[in-house]
Amino acid sequence: VYNPIYQDFMGVKYLVSKEKLHGYRAVKSRGKWTVYENVDALPIAYVTDKVMDEKQYDELLFPYNQLALREYAVVAENSSKEEAARAENGFFKNPESQIVSSVRKVDAELPERISSTKNEEFVIDISKEGAALEWDAQKGQRVMFLQFHVKNLKPSRDVSVWAARTRNKLTSVKHFYYNDNTEFCYGIVLHEGQTQVPVTFGKGEYEVWGVKCYVAKLLDTDTGLCQTEFKVDKDGTKGKVVAGKVEVMKPGYFITSIPYDENFEILIDGKAVEGERVNTAFLGCRIGEGDH
Secondary structure (H helix, E strand, O other): OOOHHHHHHOOOOEEEEOOOOOOOEEEEEEOOEEEEEOOOOOOOEEEEOOEEEHHHHHOOOOOHHHHHHHOOEEEOOOOOHHHHHHHHHOOOOOOOOOOEEEEEEOOOOOOOEEEEOOOEEEEEEOOOOHHHOOOOOOOEEEEEEEEEEEEEOOOOOOEEEEEOOEEEEEOOOOOOOOOOOOEEEEEEEEOOOOOEEEEEEOOEEEEEEEEEEEEEEEEOOOOOOOOEEOEEOOOOOEOOEOOEEOEEOOOEEEEEEEEOOOOOOEEEOOEEEOOEEEOOOEEEEEEOOEEO
């Protein structure tokens, strides 16, 4: 998965590839392999006071629902009227905000139906809309966001579609862990001057509909999402326990990339606090000012 929003959001710090990865810093090579560093990756856990509630988040359309995660954490209900107003007046009145210089819609022409015993190759041309995002104006990654729905006409077989190197897959209904993934989303980092993106439709029989495509530039600026980073205590972290310290300058939320489950127990300064579902699927909790 090379979607830069996903990489940052999930704290993916390093990637290993035989191919050059645009937008990442090469740190070490051996033979055909290179280790790349993602300098924008979020910590495994952090504190933030920049939040929006799920109702606000659910109103955002693609790709702004992805871009918002660079600037805000999503919580079930924002108890801070001040922060709710800031999100409403900031990101929602100006979705491009301070993290995206511009977002352009691309007229992507993709087939409405695939019926083939082999992979089918297509190309999305971004030469008009995508090239309009000038690289020299501000530094940042130029990214193509693509979304569409698939309807599998032979549900007993898998459906796979690649955009560049990123694959989305709808598993067979016979699969023990059927994923029900009928909405395919991609975030493709573009290299300088790139005007086309290859899309490969895997063999099968299925329909494609609701295509949305945009090109945006993610600016190299600190969004202020991570107020302070959680420092892991290596001695206290073992087995089923993750322990550490964090400094909180302003009351807010403790956000993790651990999938939410109601059976998790969170202790702050030895006292149990209520865990909450944050960022729609992960574990977090409210946290007060001070060293914890």
